[in-house]
């Protein structure tokens with residue numbers, strides 16, 4: 288067992304001699320919100336990394352810090368009250384250069400160039416990102432013009448090409464339509480076209496299919512997989528849906544109360560979960576034809592407040608395996624099998 292002082296997949300990659308395959312690495316990241324009633328530790332020491340051209344699934348209950356973690360990567364945390372108080376967000380470029388996104392000035396050109404051209408984000412509700420007052424083609428072409436040295440005409444052609452790539456029929460007509468003229472599924476396709484229009488190396492997708500019908504969800508996930516191959520992008524897929532993660536992800540990070548409590552390749556998470564919280568999440572997924580003896584078991588209790596000072600393991604109150612030490616000391620995030628990390632005293 289080794290204590291991970293760097294983000295888990297990066298550490299594993301280094302041991303295998305291919306550290307260059309890590310594109311994004313979060314080291315001990317802490318993002319707090321300073322409110323009148325106290326400090327909310329939304330992200331409280333996250334260590335995780337994303338492999339080049341790989342998909343990382345990030346799962347956990349609402350409020351576990353998964354969205355805030357990756358909004359921090361995009362530097363989209365409203366300040367005040369939010370602030371990245373500690374840690375590093377390292378973007379490892381192909382040419383060997385590494386940039387710590389935390390150190391960049393929020394208004395800097397460098398950050399603007401990274402956002403969109405190197406890391407792009409899509410959200411659950413496309414209308415939060417699409418401007419209702421402009422045709423979708425104009426919105427994509429403006430983003431292209433911001434990051435690429437093209438003429439207006441070439442940028443519009445690129446917008447049309449992107450609509451075509453995301454399988455929107457009649458892209459030459461749709462290009463001049465407004466977001467409200469499109470269906471929910473089509474708007475999400477436009478968001479993906481917008482996000483990928485500058486060929487970013489990382490696409491962060493925050494619950495991209497939650498608001499869509501099941502059939503449209505499947506189409507959007509297929510599309511993301513197809514485009515990942517075409518564009519060579521890494522994907523961070525933030526979701527509470529373990530079914531989606533099992534289909535899409537290479538690695539999974541399970542988050543609880545602002546921290547990653549388990550990280551492993553996807554098959555390990557499903558077949559050999561180590562953290563009682565991960566086991567609880569898997570047991571509470573409905574499966575068609577599940578046998579009576581394996582019926583759904585919800586996780587009991589509530590997530591503690593992120594304002595509370597917790598002495599031991601944050602999951603202790605809800606954990607069926609809690610021991611004396613769990614109340615006294617927080618478990619360390621250790622590697623228990625090659626590439627499989629968990630923060631739990633049961634394995635130490």
Ligand code: SF4
Nearest residue numbers: 600603606613631632
């Ligand atoms: Fe449960 Fe203890 Fe492991 Fe926490 S450290 S998950 S309380 S067994």
